[in-house]
Amino acid sequence: MEFESELAVHRTDIPGLVVLDLPVHGDNRGWFKENWQRAKMVALGLPDIRPVQNNISYNTSRGVTRGIHAEPWDKYISIAIGEIFGAWVDLRPGATFGRVFTCTLDPSKAIFVPRGVGNAFQTLADGTTYTYLVDAHWSLAQKRTYTFVNLADPDLAIDWPIPLTAAELSDADRAHPPLREVVPMAPKRT
Amino acid sequence: MEFESELAVHRTDIPGLVVLDLPVHGDNRGWFKENWQRAKMVALGLPDIRPVQNNISYNTSRGVTRGIHAEPWDKYISIAIGEIFGAWVDLRPGATFGRVFTCTLDPSKAIFVPRGVGNAFQTLADGTTYTYLVDAHWSLAQKRTYTFVNLADPDLAIDWPIPLTAAELSDADRAHPPLREVVPMAPKRT
Numbered sequence: 001m002e003f004e005s006e007l008a009v010h011r012t013d014i015p016g017l018v019v020l021d022l023p024v025h026g027d028n029r030g031w032f033k034e035n036w037q038r039a040k041m042v043a044l045g046l047p048d049i050r051p052v053q054n055n056i057s058y059n060t061s062r063g064v065t066r067g068i069h070a071e072p073w074d075k076y077i078s079i080a081i082g083e084i085f086g087a088w089v090d091l092r093p094g095a096t097f098g099r100v101f102t103c104t105l106d107p108s109k110a111i112f113v114p115r116g117v118g119n120a121f122q123t124l125a126d127g128t129t130y131t132y133l134v135d136a137h138w139s140l141a142q143k144r145t146y147t148f149v150n151l152a153d154p155d156l157a158i159d160w161p162i163p164l165t166a167a168e169l170s171d172a173d174r175a176h177p178p179l180r181e182v183v184p185m186a187p188k189r190t
Numbered sequence: 191m192e193f194e195s196e197l198a199v200h201r202t203d204i205p206g207l208v209v210l211d212l213p214v215h216g217d218n219r220g221w222f223k224e225n226w227q228r229a230k231m232v233a234l235g236l237p238d239i240r241p242v243q244n245n246i247s248y249n250t251s252r253g254v255t256r257g258i259h260a261e262p263w264d265k266y267i268s269i270a271i272g273e274i275f276g277a278w279v280d281l282r283p284g285a286t287f288g289r290v291f292t293c294t295l296d297p298s299k300a301i302f303v304p305r306g307v308g309n310a311f312q313t314l315a316d317g318t319t320y321t322y323l324v325d326a327h328w329s330l331a332q333k334r335t336y337t338f339v340n341l342a343d344p345d346l347a348i349d350w351p352i353p354l355t356a357a358e359l360s361d362a363d364r365a366h367p368p369l370r371e372v373v374p375m376a377p378k379r380t
């Protein structure tokens with residue numbers, strides 16, 4: 001796998017949700033990438049995140065689906081190995097509430113997901129390994145302040161490559177409410 | 191894969207080189223881990239790193255070997271997927287100059303490598319994916335301030351699981367000097 005694209009930042013229809021192209025340097029050993037590089041990315045307009053936690057999830061098979069979770073912190077997400085179909089839903093109050101953005105991500109892409117934007121993905125390859133940086137510490141208490149919406153909600157009409165009936169989900173993710181029952185995530189107190 | 195160990199920190203014979211046990215939470219989807227969690231790790235005595243860059247290297251086959259590189263910044267290293275045999279060599283001036291520590295790392299382990307300690311690894315599984323956080327930005331100019339030592343130096347006597355003659359290396363890594371020719375890395379100006 002070799003993707004010699006230039007580092008670049010692409011805005012989306014969801015305010016603050018930004019997709020990045022990452023240079024991936026291939027050689028006889030495999031490849032190397034700067035998965036996140038604060039100075040270069042801030043220079044291109046990415047918010048200046050100060051990560052305090054880095055999480056990794058491993059997904060055994062194609063079709064594992066996780067989400068939709070809006071968390072009370074910013075996230076910088078990318079793929080170590082494999083590929084995902086990602087779906088993001090604006091769950092902040094305002095004109096863009098409920099707006100959906102989807103795209104695929106492989107190791108040559110990343111996405112910055114601002115606080116209040118719901119995050120979900122489905123793996124397109126066995127063994128997909130997903131990594132993210134966050135600027136606040138997770139805790140079970142914090143988890144109670146997430147805003148959730150259901151992956152299968154017809155109002156979102158997300159066109160999952162693997163039907164959710166055949167996908168591997170957590171019981172928690174099967175139980176989230178539809179968009180019409182979601183209370184938008186309150187803005188951050190400043 | 192499921193490793194439900196407690197988060198723990200283990201000192202080594204090389205001052206400041208610390209191995210961590212990471213809890214890995216397995217479920218029907220795969221697993222999830224807090225790969226790095228600043229508050230919990232600082233509470234256990236890990237230095238309070240402030241990462242500005244996150245790098246990922248993908249290693250196509252078992253036997254890829256990289257190193258030995260001492261860099262002018264701290265590194266927090268872990269495995270997203272696969273397994274490595276790692277070797278670390280103290281290249282700072284002083285009584286522990288030349289001291290070697292080796293161990294294997296899989297996704298349930300991490301290692302903190304302080305500035306001036308040489309870092310090397312050999313992959314034990316195809317597709318091993320290696321990730322690290324650093325507290326300074328890399329550049330080609332910075333690379334000229336690395337301190338290198340040869341993977342095959344008999345004075346280090348590192349017992350590589352795959353003989354280096356059968357391993358995949360970069361040309362640069364084949365050309366590093368033996369320990370007896372290495373100038374210790376100068377301490378950081380403060």
Ligand SMILES: Cc1cn([C@H]2C[C@H](O)[C@@H](COP(=O)(O)OP(=O)(O)O[C@H]3O[C@H](CO)[C@@H](O)[C@H](O)[C@H]3O)O2)c(=O)[nH]c1=O
Nearest residue numbers: 055056057066067069119120130138139170215222223224
């Ligand atoms: C998010 C998080 C979770 N955990 C633990 C709690 C559980 O034992 C296990 C999995 O947590 P869950 O709440 O099921 O996580 P999951 O459904 O995968 O969702 C999280 O992880 C996903 C990636 O796997 C992200 O895309 C989601 O935004 C995030 O909310 O990891 C932690 O120990 N620390 C954490 O930061």
Ligand SMILES: Cc1cn([C@H]2C[C@H](O)[C@@H](COP(=O)(O)OP(=O)(O)O[C@H]3O[C@H](CO)[C@@H](O)[C@H](O)[C@H]3O)O2)c(=O)[nH]c1=O
Nearest residue numbers: 025032033034245246247256257259309310320328329360
């Ligand atoms: C370290 C670094 C490298 N690069 C580029 C330069 C090359 O095109 C490519 C690979 O760089 P190399 O200098 O060959 O990196 P490599 O031999 O793998 O060694 C680095 O990466 C290893 C992990 O792959 C680390 O264990 C070493 O400590 C580190 O020095 O990535 C970057 O763009 N940014 C970086 O931060």
